[in-house]
Amino acid sequence: MEPADGGRWAGVVFNLPLDQMYTYRIPEGLPVLPGVRVRAELGRRTLMGFVLEVYTELPRELVEKDITPKDLLTQVDELPLFTPSQVELARWMSTMYYSNIGECLGAMIPGGKQERAVVLGGEEEAYQEKDVRLSEEQELGVRSICSSPRGMYYVYGMTGSGKTEVFLTAARKTVDEGRGVIYLVPEISLTRQVADSIRSRFGSSSAILHSRLTPSQRLGEWRRIVRGEARVVVGARSAVFAPVPDLGLIIVDEEHEGSYKSGSSPRYHARQIAMRRASAEGARLVMGSATPSVEAYHLMEEGKISRVSLSRRLAGGDEPEIRVVNLKGVEGCLSPDLITELKQTKDLGKQSILFLNRRGFSHFFHCRSCGYEAKCPRCSVGLTYHKSRNAMVCHYCGYRTPPMASCPECGSLDVGYAGFGTEHVEEEVRRLFPGWVIERLDTDSVKKKGSLEQIISRFRRGEIDVLLGTQMVAKGLNFPGVRLVGIVLADTGLHMPDFRSAERTFGLITQVSGRAGRYTPDGLVLVQTYNPSSSPIAQASTSRISDFYTQEIQTRRELGFPPFSRMIRLLVRSKNHHRAWSSARQIAVRLEHNRRNLQNQQPSLGETEILGPAEAPLGMVNGNFRVHILVTGAVFQAVHRMVGASIQGVVHPRGVYLEIDVDPVSLL
DNA sequence: AGCACGCCGACT
């Protein structure tokens, strides 16, 4: 097998920003194969690397450059950790996301990158494993999904309409065909419930990749998957890389969830990886949500994804009543309506949840008479008020304008910035309802270990009257004793300097109302807002779902935002303000240069646009100044090449870092 | 990313 005469050499990549492969001599007797990990000396350091290739001859370039390879130190894995198709996927990722292969491979092995994840384990209602009989609609959906060995589907239906059952049945059929399944769930939320039902149905032929596994447990599960012992894999984002042989189905549950996008390099989107894998490996892709991303909805409308609609709410539970409350003229942050309903709920012996959006973005400028809000004339995103500079600033393009003294819509002088933080609301609730048990659940209060579980179980037992929570309460938690859900200020999301703000506001209200009526027949959602007529709020509150998407897609089309364009964001970060800006400007100049070049050489690639450099909405994080540039264009190739050419060979000064985000989900 | 080399300013 092995040539007895000659030696062997390995092409190795490292998880470092080195876009190069390094050659090492394989010591006699080491059974090194492509796809194994090894330890090797690079410079003065000993690092772990990934073997991509094995040669039986010393590569010519090394002979020419007179380089004598060092010996590999040790072999970490006996058998390859990566299949050739995974290495190929890593190659594709590295070009797609401007990362290097070593970094991509590092992101693919679970635990290779520690992902922080709060798992609200065990908080969902226990899954009842009875004979589940599918409704006619569900049956039809499964049949359509399984009618062909491949294809893209979207199971679209409200909370409680039985999406999970469709997924599970499709998974069963796929396994019966002898093919493997990957079931992706968002980082927070229903992990536990789905994991339980998968385990109970597929037993030892399933693998659950959750954050609590130790590195060696993860590796063990990975090996079981490679060997084909585990045929159904459940996990968050990185589970999309599971080395399932003969992959037949990828499920992306709660497709709209932002946690599918990686927050660090390589900044991949699990949905995008899933699409690529499904098409490369001839598998089906099934996504699902009650509130699809606008991108996915548009693909459905275009017929590129087949829609599987689930219209009926199964297993009882009525639609909750959704009432919009105008905050105009209201003193403080709780309207009389909300106060009345809180009391009413307490009198009935039921519980309430009050939703607060993230603080920090409470500084939007609006008219208290008519609800008019300041927007950038060029980007159509909310302007952020900067008190220190006495200006309203667009965080997309850098546009700025002095704050208005009167409302341009109605002339009222009652204009100003508004918003309230978590502490403020808590204070007011405590003041209004002395003697009630009120608890707050947000990232601050969760830092103490165990307090999250504790608060949740106390709430479940009915020991808490009002739970004040942020996003984390919005998803995946269902409490039988809840009658009232109050969204304290639905506008907050609307004023985020982000083109997805309407989508997120709509999604939040819709998701929340899906929760409220689940157990209580008189479930009630109160949506407090300064803009009762704002489209996403009005449409979500009256369940005019398709109206929202139609309108939002039209707006995106007019403004040339995704899905009608692709976007790449370049973020320059430095402790030094001047350096951050000068590096950003330098990149912008190169971008402009390459934009012109591309325009002249390949006009068929269409127009591209460069927005910025502008201060990022979070202008300073951790003492780092943040400046970003947004590049958009209808043809992805054009945008991608332009950025590639513009960062090629650019060396930024000490302490300046560049982060590139392809198809960013958040622009903060 | 690290870690070396190397070149100019202010300290025991």
Added chain:
DNA sequence: GTCGGCGTGCTC
């Protein structure tokens, strides 16, 4: 005289 800033370049 040295310590230490940080720009530059390299890692098989």
